[in-house]
Each structure stands twice: as C-alpha cells, then as structure tokens.
Amino acid sequence: MAKKDYYEILGVSSSATQDEIKSAYRKLAKQYHPDLHPGDEAAAEKFKQVNEAYSVVGDPDKRQKYDRGEMDMDGQGGFNPFSGSGFTATGFDDIFDMFGSAFGFSGGSRRRSQTSAGSDIQYSLELTFMESILGCKKQISFTRVEKCSTCGGSGAKDENSLRTCDKCGGKGHIPRPQNTIFGQQITIGVCDKCGGSGKIVTDTCKACGGRGTINKNRVLNVTIPAGVENGSVLQLSGEGNASRGGGRNGDLLLVISVKPSKIFERENLDLFVTVPVTFKTAVCGGEIEVPSPEGMFTTKIAEGTPNGDVLRFRGKGVRSARGLTGDLYVTIEVEVPKGLTRAQRRALDEFERDSSLKNYSKRKAFLDEVSKLFKDKEEE
Numbered sequence: 457m458a459k460k461d462y463y464e465i466l467g468v469s470s471s472a473t474q475d476e477i478k479s480a481y482r483k484l485a486k487q488y489h490p491d492l493h494p495g496d497e498a499a500a501e502k503f504k505q506v507n508e509a510y511s512v513v514g515d516p517d518k519r520q521k522y523d524r525g526e527m528d529m530d531g532q533g534g535f536n537p538f539s540g541s542g543f544t545a546t547g548f549d550d551i552f553d554m555f556g557s558a559f560g561f562s563g564g565s566r567r568r569s570q571t572s573a574g575s576d577i578q579y580s581l582e583l584t585f586m587e588s589i590l591g592c593k594k595q596i597s598f599t600r601v602e603k604c605s606t607c608g609g610s611g612a613k614d615e616n617s618l619r620t621c622d623k624c625g626g627k628g629h630i631p632r633p634q635n636t637i638f639g640q641q642i643t644i645g646v647c648d649k650c651g652g653s654g655k656i657v658t659d660t661c662k663a664c665g666g667r668g669t670i671n672k673n674r675v676l677n678v679t680i681p682a683g684v685e686n687g688s689v690l691q692l693s694g695e696g697n698a699s700r701g702g703g704r705n706g707d708l709l710l711v712i713s714v715k716p717s718k719i720f721e722r723e724n725l726d727l728f729v730t731v732p733v734t735f736k737t738a739v740c741g742g743e744i745e746v747p748s749p750e751g752m753f754t755t756k757i758a759e760g761t762p763n764g765d766v767l768r769f770r771g772k773g774v775r776s777a778r779g780l781t782g783d784l785y786v787t788i789e790v791e792v793p794k795g796l797t798r799a800q801r802r803a804l805d806e807f808e809r810d811s812s813l814k815n816y817s818k819r820k821a822f823l824d825e826v827s828k829l830f831k832d833k834e835e836e
C-alpha cells in the first residue's frame with residue numbers, strides 16, 4: 457500500500473506550523489462534512505482521509521514519528537479520533553466547535569479572554585440505550601447566572617448612580633511596581649476598588665443587589681445526535697453562566713450517561729446481541745427474528761447451526777451523527793429445552809434410536825481419539 461502523504465491531504469507543506477495544520481484541517485473538515493453531502497461517497501472518503509491525516513500530523517508527537525517514518529501507515533485508523541463513535545471527552549472542544557452548527561447547537565469559538573468569561577455548567581443527562589443509539593430530543597432545565605436585565609449588568613440603580621472610579625481613573629486597572637532582581641518591573645493589575653469596571657456604584661440595583669447578575673432558570677430543547685456513548689460530553693457554547701465582568705458566557709456541558717441495555721452490548725459503533733433459538737431450528741435450519749436499532753428483522757440460519765455461532769450484519773450497528781455505521785454481531789444460543797412432556801420425551805427417544813454417530817461428527821472424532829489414547833497406553 458502506498459504511503460499516504462498526510463500533508464498533501466491537508467494541502468499544507470511539511471514545514472507548516474501546528475496552527476496552519478489545524479486551520480487547514482478545520483476548513484477541509486467543514487467542506488467535506490457528511491451532513492453537507494448526504495450520500496456523497498467521495499466527500500465521505502475525503503472527510504475520512506482528512507480526519508486520519510489530522511489525527512497524526514495534528515499531534516506534535518505523532519507528527520514527529522510520522523516525519524521520521526516510524527508511523528504505521530496502513531490506515532487502520534488507530535489514531536483517528538473519528539474511527540469510533542465520536543463523542544469522547546478527549547478533544548471534544550475542537551470537534552464540537554466545528555460541528556456545533558451541524559447539530560443545531562449554537563456555535564461560537566471556545567476561545568475567550570481568560571479573566572472575564574463566565575463559568576461552565578455541567579449537566580448530567582441520562583439516556584436510555586435506544587435514545588443514545590438513535591438520537592433524541594430532550595428538554596432540560598437548569599439554573600444559571602444571567603446578566604441582570606434591570607441594570608444591564610452594571611449593578612447600579614440607574615445611570616446617575618455610577619461614578620468614575622477614583623482609584624484607577626476609570627481605566628479599571630492600575631500599575632503595580634515590583635522590585636525584582638532585574639530591577640523594578642511594573643505589572644498591570646485589576647483595580648481592586650471597582651473590580652475592573654472603572655465605575656463605582658453609588659446606588660445599587662434592587663433586582664440584583666448590585667451584583668449585576670441574577671440566578672435564573674433556563675429551559676432548553678436540545679437535539680442529542682445519534683450514536684452518543686456513555687460518558688460523552690456535548691458542549692453547548694455560551695449556555696453556561698454569565699460573566700460578572702462582562703465577558704462571554706461559559707458553556708453548558710451535557711455529560712451523557714447511558715442506561716445499559718438488556719438486549720444489546722455496544723463496542724464503539726458495533727452492537728452485539730445473543731439470540732436464543734430452539735433446538736429444532738438449530739438442527740433443521742430456519743428463520744429467526746433478530747433485533748436491531750431499526751427494529752426486528754428476519755434472517756435464516758443454516759441447517760446444523762452450532763451453539764455459539766456468530767452472524768455478522770454489516771451496517772446494522774450504530775449509525776453515528778457523521779454517517780458512519782458499525783456492524784451487528786448476532787450470537788446464536790441453542791437452548792436446551794426443559795420441562796418436557798411424556799410425549800416429547802417419547803419423540804426424543806425415538807429420535808435417538810434412529811440416530812447414529814454419522815449425525816455427530818464431533819462425538820465420533822472424540823470417541824475415536826479416546827479409544828486410541830488407551831490403545832497407545834497398552835502398547836507402551
């Protein structure tokens with residue numbers, strides 16, 4: 457297999473900076489996002505390649521290994537953050553920034569000024585297994601800090617109850633000279649008298665008690681994308697707490713917990729189910745009903761299907777929001793019937809009388825080996 461040139465896929469030179477690589481990746485990932493090209497296989501392939509390339513050269517350590525030719529290039533996707541079902545907490549900020557609009561959440565950059573941003577709110581959201589597989593709509597209600605609408609966040613009763621801070625002269629910050637071994641250094645600090653606003657409140661707003669913010673209940677309708685996993689974090693930009701200093705809002709982080717299913721087990725995008733079948737169906741072959749995320753479907757099992765046989769159905773596993781699908785693995789469990797009636801026992805006695813070792817290849821091979829085992833013993 458030809459070595460893939462990840463730089464070429466991302467359209468950057470091999471000497472590009474990490475920032476250049478990141479911005480090239482974001483541009484391409486947006487351009488080829490499956491939601492924008494439903495059913496377009498070429499775009500989906502390109503999207504996959506772009507993600508694979510970025511998963512390697514977007515990481516400085518892996519990039520170094522790749523540059524030295526030490527990285528396995530068989531495209532197994534071991535480094536691909538998109539090879540699984542997606543929404544893991546790792547790197548979610550980046551991913552969500554990019555796909556936020558596609559999922560109907562408000563977009564916006566996660567970057568913000570350090571001092572004045574509001575705090576994030578974590579919200580635990582429990583989903584049933586099927587809700588997590590198929591996606592769902594949820595209404596959530598939580599309390600957050602919002603800017604006081606009465607005073608517009610100033611904390612003052614009206615315009616006349618604000619005066620310029622005398623300590624900083626309205627600038628909001630003050631220089632603090634410090635003596636260090638390099639001589640005197642001047643640090644600019646936030647003014648402690650006005651808290652950085654440059655204004656002093658003389659008469660406080662009654663609604664918020666001068667804080668400029670109030671606690672308010674917020675109700676949101678959110679669309680949970682299909683295929684989310686237990687522990688996934690969905691980030692809703694700007695839905696967190698308001699900043700007291702006038703900066704941007706924090707984010708709402710939806711932490712997903714998925715109730716386990718009694719039918720399915722999940723591994724990434726693959727689903728596993730065990731279907732008990734009757735002794736007769738396993739022996740003679742026949743139709744069985746199999747559950748899948750899209751409902752029940754019928755399939756045929758072959759004559760003489762052994763216990764523990766696994767059937768694989770491609771594309772019948774979990775479908776992720778990005779249009780990737782996993783497989784469904786069906787394990788056949790031949791159930792030994794219990795509580796037989798006399799008539800049933802008689803039928804089985806008759807069946808056994810008509811059977812011979814020809815019907816039981818494993819038992820025959822076993823008995824042959826066992827007899828050899830003791831013959832060898834005698835000869836020793």
Ligand SMILES: [Zn+2]
Pocket residue numbers: 604605606607608609610611612661662663664665666667668669
């Ligand atoms: Zn107020």
Ligand SMILES: [Zn+2]
Pocket residue numbers: 621622623624625626627628629647648649650651652654655
């Ligand atoms: Zn001040």
